[in-house]
Amino acid sequence: MVEQPSSKRPGGAEPPAAIHRRSHARARDLERYAGLFAARTRAMRSSAMRDLMEITARPEVISLAGGLPDTSTFPPQSFAAQMTRIAQESSAQALQYGPTEGFAETKRCIREVMRAEGMDPDPEDVIVTTGGQQAIDLVAKTLIDPGDVVIAEAPTYPGAVPVFSSYEARTLQVEVDEDGMRISELEALLDRLAADRLRPKLIYSVPSFQNPAGVSMSADRRRRLVEVARERELLVVEDNPYGLLRYEGSAEQPLYELDGGDYVLYIGTFSKILSPGIRLGWLCAPPPVMEKVVLGKQATDLCTSTLTQYFVREYFAEGRWLTYIADLREIYRARRDAMLDALESFFPAQASWSRPEGGLFCWATLPSYIDTTDLLAKALRENVAFVPGAAAFVDGRGGSSMRLNFSGSNEDQIREGIRRIGRVITEQVELYERITNVPPASSASRPGAAGLREGSSQAATATGDPSSARIRPGAAGLGEASTGGGSVVPFRRSDA
Ligand SMILES: Cc1ncc(COP(=O)(O)O)c(C=O)c1O
Numbered sequence: 001m002v003e004q005p006s007s008k009r010p011g012g013a014e015p016p017a018a019i020h021r022r023s024h025a026r027a028r029d030l031e032r033y034a035g036l037f038a039a040r041t042r043a044m045r046s047s048a049m050r051d052l053m054e055i056t057a058r059p060e061v062i063s064l065a066g067g068l069p070d071t072s073t074f075p076p077q078s079f080a081a082q083m084t085r086i087a088q089e090s091s092a093q094a095l096q097y098g099p100t101e102g103f104a105e106t107k108r109c110i111r112e113v114m115r116a117e118g119m120d121p122d123p124e125d126v127i128v129t130t131g132g133q134q135a136i137d138l139v140a141k142t143l144i145d146p147g148d149v150v151i152a153e154a155p156t157y158p159g160a161v162p163v164f165s166s167y168e169a170r171t172l173q174v175e176v177d178e179d180g181m182r183i184s185e186l187e188a189l190l191d192r193l194a195a196d197r198l199r200p201k202l203i204y205s206v207p208s209f210q211n212p213a214g215v216s217m218s219a220d221r222r223r224r225l226v227e228v229a230r231e232r233e234l235l236v237v238e239d240n241p242y243g244l245l246r247y248e249g250s251a252e253q254p255l256y257e258l259d260g261g262d263y264v265l266y267i268g269t270f271s272k273i274l275s276p277g278i279r280l281g282w283l284c285a286p287p288p289v290m291e292k293v294v295l296g297k298q299a300t301d302l303c304t305s306t307l308t309q310y311f312v313r314e315y316f317a318e319g320r321w322l323t324y325i326a327d328l329r330e331i332y333r334a335r336r337d338a339m340l341d342a343l344e345s346f347f348p349a350q351a352s353w354s355r356p357e358g359g360l361f362c363w364a365t366l367p368s369y370i371d372t373t374d375l376l377a378k379a380l381r382e383n384v385a386f387v388p389g390a391a392a393f394v395d396g397r398g399g400s401s402m403r404l405n406f407s408g409s410n411e412d413q414i415r416e417g418i419r420r421i422g423r424v425i426t427e428q429v430e431l432y433e434r435i436t437n438v439p440p441a442s443s444a445s446r447p448g449a450a451g452l453r454e455g456s457s458q459a460a461t462a463t464g465d466p467s468s469a470r471i472r473p474g475a476a477g478l479g480e481a482s483t484g485g486g487s488v489v490p491f492r493r494s495d496a
Pocket residue numbers: 067130131132133134157159206211239240241268269270271276280281
């Protein structure tokens with residue numbers, strides 16, 4: 001029999017004597033269980049952000065790692081009033097199971113959110129999920145058999161990688177530049193796959209303020225992507241947690257709207273515009289797909305939390321949700337600006353980064369001889385954290401990049417955090433330059449700065465720098481988990 005973990009029970013009662021206490025798994029335990037694991041567990045990967053959460057929860061650590069919205073901005077009095085109303089007026093229903101698809105009232109709130117971005121879904125096409133993350137999982141559960149091809153962006157949302165791995169998908173990645181996924185590269189990949197009689201099960205994209213790169217897909221590419229999906233009868237999954245968090249510029253049409261909901265499945269969430277703690281997201285899909293998704297969700301959790309659906313209903317009934325988002329936008333814009341200023345001040349000349357018009361992240365690329373997973377260990381000693389770029393790839397690329405979050409820390413913390421990361425990078429750069437006798441670079445030669453060739457920070461890759469070969473396993477053919485598109489493109493430090 002599997003022994004229970006130790007410790008006292010709630011209320012202080014001692015566990016029965018027959019239950020042994022054990023604090024750590026031993027080698028023999030691992031052997032005992034190993035033969036029971038499903039084959040798919042071998043392909044499961046841990047989420048980089050989840051791994052970091054324990055460390056970054058320490059109060060002395062400045063975390064630029066998570067994708068945390070600033071929940072302290074939500075007024076506690078409003079929260080208390082809404083929950084009190086639920087307790088007084090709808091206690092029995094709010095504590096009960098609900099329909100698998102979600103309440104009609106929740107779908108009305110979802111429709112309001114989607115209308116704010118120019119979409120108008122049929123409520124029948126909407127299912128309320130336990131966060132956007134579950135929506136990704138349900139789509140994968142519905143569509144992917146082991147070995148099926150999934151196409152994602154390079155880099156892609158680090159939390160999607162473990163989902164696709166756990167369904168044993170073969171994930172191929174198409175590079176992203178300042179205008180989002182390169183659709184011409186996608187088409188070339190689709191041609192190569194078609195020649196091998198392979199049809200990807202889905203193309204996963206975060207077209208607006210992408211996590212992790214911070215870039216948005218241009219209007220032309222959006223149009224072309226939808227055309228490609230229709231021409232080739234392929235499903236695109238548009239994951240859009242950040243569309244309403246725009247700090248400058250004007251919005252592009254969502255893929256879902258451009259397509260009309262036939263070939264584009266849409267994932268939304270309340271996590272970044274209200275609260276991730278309520279775990280409420282949604283998926284829009286055409287009826288044949290929805291039917292299977294509902295069955296998949298029944299098996300997973302029967303229904304999404306009724307209590308938090310009631311909370312959302314109360315909150316939207318107050319009619320101030322757009323004002324709250326407008327307030328968030330002001331706060332995050334200032335934090336983004338603080339991060340961009342700090343990057344300019346503290347990152348060495350050899351670094352480049354994206355300049356997001358919205359969302360929660362900057363993506364920075366360092367010289368190819370720096371491995372950001374190693375760098376993270378050094379940064380943590382300085383009590384600062386980021387997500388290493390490799391988490392956003394399935395094939396070991398991204399080793400010199402990092403994702404930096406600006407929503408979860410205040411401006412002083414952001415500046416201090418970037419100063420500390422900048423210091424550990426600078427130490428690495430100086431060490432490398434001393435060892436290799438490379439003359440120090442000046443900030444005027446920052447990669448991607450106006451007048452310089454894009455990609456210059458990666459020039460070492462092309463010229464065969466052995467250290468870059470170490471961190472970049474190199475171009476891969478279709479047999480490997482890559483488009484074979486070559487090295488990672490550093491983002492232009494665009495002032496546009
Ligand atoms: C692109 C993307 N999709 C999905 C999620 C998961 O969000 P949720 O909290 O709704 O599960 C996130 C969270 O950061 C995300 O960035």
